[in-house]
Amino acid sequence: MRTDQAQPVRLSEYRVANHSVTTVALDVALDPTATRVNARIDVVPHPQGVAGAPLVFDGDDLVLVSLSVDGVALPPEGFEATPERLTIFNPPARAFALEIETRINPEANTQLMGLYRSSGTFCTQCEAEGFRRITYFPDRPDVLAVYTTRIEADRALAPVLLGNGNLVETGDLEDNRHFAVWHDPHPKPSYLFALVGGDLAHVEDHFTTRSGREVVLRIYVEHGKEGRCAYAMDALKRSMRWDEEVFGCEYDLDIFMIVAVGDFNMGAMENKGLNIFNDKYVLALPDTATDQDFAQIEAIIAHEYFHNWTGNRITCRDWFQLCLKEGLTVFRDQEFTSDMRSRAVKRIADVRLLKSAQFSEDAGPLAHPVRPEIYKEINNFYTPTVYEKGAEVIRVLKVLIGAEAFKTGLDLYLKRHDGDAATVEDFIACFAEASGRDLTQFFLWYRQSGTPDVSVETHHDAVEGTFTLDIRQSLRPTPGQSMKEPMVIPLAIGLLGEDGVDRPLLTDDGQQVAGVVALNAERHRFTFSGHPTRPVLSINRGFSAPIRLKTDLRREDLAFLARHDSDAYNRWQAMQTLATQYLTDASEAVRSGGASPAPDILLEAMRAALAGSEQDPAFAAQVLTLPSEADIAREIGTNVDPSAIFAARRALRTALAQSLGDSLSGLIERLAPTSSYSPDAISAGRRALANVALDLLAAAGDAERLAAVARRFHAADNMTDRLAALAVLVQHQGSDREDALATFEERFRTDPLILDKWLALQAGIPEAGTLDRVRALMSRPGFHATNPNRLRSLVGSFASLNPTQFNRIDGQGYDFLAEVVIGLDTRNPQVAARLLGAFKSWRALEPARRAKAEAALKRVSETDGLSPDVRDIVDRSLA
Ligand code: PHE
């Protein structure tokens, strides 16, 4: 067992492995409790390694059965094998073949890393360090080898046997056993290894690549679920075509497989030719999945497929370079979705996620750079910073050097580094070359953690006809980084005239400039001429830089931008800013017992947005969605009182329901579907708008309106509308929510993925009884407290989507989370550590809650035998 005394790993200490591996032949005899693994590993001393160094391979929980070098068993004094390490003291100073036999127990593997079983299916998860739980190996991403995998099993237990690459042989054995041999010609790191054995059904399709390669596409699922794969298959084919057309990336094997499993720590995994997915991101039918599920499936199928080039063909030198594959692949999947759906709506959704998940991380004790320089547990670095900010930084680069140079740089990267284990420096060098620019300062986006603050003051001189921007940037200290340097920050801007139209951007000497100003120092002044009247500034259009922005725009200006800005993203942002400002003021008023400010301007802006909403329903749905409680808390920043925020937000929603009620009902009627359900973006947008309107309309708790919501719930012919109606009902005491919950449960009793939605809704009820409800749901016989999806739906939703109840003033919400984390840690440390991350904003709370949160964290910290995963999170949270 690993202990929590992990030593930190540092980027500055990177060294090549002393021994590299050219080929791996694995022979795995699957057995539920005693799987035999024979590995033949061709080893060569690395020319840049330490000559004559002992051979040291990683292990985790391994039992060695036998060991030989070039066919000769090693004498006991020649090596040492512990569960964590295999050391050969005097390995040959030339190429040699190592044969290692290990025995592993998939059934007992509750961490879901290495070889484990999910509903009887054998499957593997090797990223980041799971391969070492299968055999001893230099389990690091810069050791690339060609793998051949032979799998054998009882035919009844595992009629389907899958591996990486292409299938080369199958056959029968004695005693009802059979085998399959898979060969992957592309050298890869061990984290991309996978195998699957089980009794699975599949659906099949085909794809012809642009150079004529015929590829078999298969999705493997539990029997009976074949009918839920069509959408995922279609998304896969669209991803493959799109990657050829937009990035010039073509698939490189004869078969591409996806296997859906019910027990999975993350979303999905890009193993070469054999992606393994959390079944939540594969299975979908109109009656089982919401529009949001369909969109997520499309995005994650694309993401994992795109890794085939950005991640697999070009992999990472070490785990510090994680953003090299993840940030870039998120960037690529965001572009894909933008092309498949609405670019503006996708941008808004991405920024919402960035701000809620990443800005909050950057503002708290778990902040780290996009490329960390030190870690204790790599599993804790699959974060919004690496993924989402990692993608943002690439977007910043694109804005800075322009689309053309960006494309040249990316093409160069894909060509130059194909087959490499690369670094972020390698990547950036391609863009420096393509653009002819020095990107040294840009690199700070990878090195400095924290969200830059940018403030803008404007000055209009009517006599001179000039409009001046005084811009300042600053970056607060973050863990391990007290001093910061100014960053290069590109801000897309526009200046709107009274007619709402963009005016030409002219410098003070009359030169027309493009719509981006770039900061590279702490302060900048930009003066624009030709403005006899004061223009309205639209800045950081499209969220061109991931910053926290303060401007001196007045509320009237924001309302004006919300109506007229030619940049759709900024129309949305203007409304959000208006609402956020109002809600921060109003929650302060709640707290001090003062009078809430009048929401007139906001109400009028919302009314105007509602009036034009049918032109672009998906966009309007975003505009009409108020900032979340967490958004407001983040804006307030310190001494946060979640109850006051909740009260202010609820009061605003009530006011909106009262003043916009008739328009909202009219809109809902006009958006009623005229044809049967289709998950396409246009139809989804109409449903989204109708459901946002429904939620607002019911906000005042009016009994008649809630009854109408209940009727909608019962009449719904698809999961999107059914769940949206249920979500409204559960938010209101006194509605017939218990009836509706029971109806839902009865109908979907046998479908855990659907019940997850039902669990999440209940965990989110903003009432004092919710904690007891969550505890009761957890102890029901059907609740599998070890399944990551169940835990995330119930406990994860409670801790991160229910601010008033997780942050109960009596501290019981915190105690509950601590208790779950401690209990789970011995079984699944990765998921336990992730759940504990819900404390990431604890220092921003008001003193009473802060003290309670700290006490709960300390209780976790004082627990004996913590995993390195939880130890790392709790230590950093308390530091
Ligand atoms: N590499 C996966 C992805 O982003 C995520 C993952 C990480 C899955 C670690 C499992 C374990 O596509």
Ligand code: ZN
């Ligand atoms: Zn990824």
